[in-house]
Amino acid sequence: MDRHDFMRACSAGGPRIAEALRELQRDYGRALLHEAMAALGELQAARDLLQDTLIKAWQRCAQYRGESELFPWLKSVLRHGAADQLRRRRPEEPLADEQGQVFAEVEAALQRHAAQPTAPDQLMSIAELERVYRACQARFQRDHPAAANVVRWIAEDDLEPAEIAVLLQRSPGATREYLSQCRKKARLYFHEWYLLASGSAPPREADSPRKAADESV
Incomplete structure (x- = not known):
């Protein structure tokens, strides 16, 4: 129709x-x-x-x-x-870091992931990235569903902050603050995937998304 x-x-x-x-x-x-x-x-x-x-x-x-x-x-x-x-549902606890930074590098990496190439010689590495991505996404969605949705709206659907503010029924200022919190949470949960996507060494156990998320509670 x-x-x-x-x-x-x-x-x-x-x-x-x-x-x-x-x-x-x-x-x-x-x-x-x-x-x-x-x-x-x-x-x-x-x-x-x-x-x-x-x-x-x-x-x-x-x-x-x-x-x-x-x-x-x-x-x-x-x-x-x-x-x-x-x-x-239950409200999510805010997540603070010592520097108060906004971790936009994860968001940028997620956006690159959505538009990644699919040449034959890259299929195996893409499949592994996809597997790790989905595992990180599942943990993020389970523990912080509202924040995970916001990150997905930005990374996969290219929604602007003004559009997200309407969806969340928040003021522009409150939305900016919430987006910052969502990005910080995403950095923890997508840490393993981000290292693979950026070509860095595998994370130590203490830096894994699951352990980092547990320590942030």
Whole structure:
């Protein structure tokens, strides 16, 4: 379904909008469920979030003017729902470091990872990087799901701070401070992957993401 068909269904209402919602689930359900799983990490919660997103799409269809394609709009609705759910979970403890630095090098490395080349002679090293990346991401998502989502939004989806501020319902200043905390946490959890990606020596046990995260609690 394209945005023009959806807008016509919204205008028609009744059975037509019900059919349109079924088409949305057919066309975008799998991709939206993947995004929900990445955000929440639990299959049932992800399924519930997908259904809630489709319900909100129906409730807000009169507000949709076709300024963007349907999938980005639906993804934005889903992200708002994910952020709301994570806000209701236990608050995350802030993470401080002695210098008070913002560790942007991890963010830059993650962005390079999203655009990495796939030449045949690089496939094995890319596969190993991907394996370590996913392991680090899983630990980060498990321990700090809200922060992990923010880092993923920046690194994989290129969201700007202003867009993240809207999703998190925070002021620009509070969002900047929170982004700093998220980056610091990411540096701990992606330490092993970052060393591999940058060609550095393997980390010592004391520097591993798991141990570093434990020591920060």
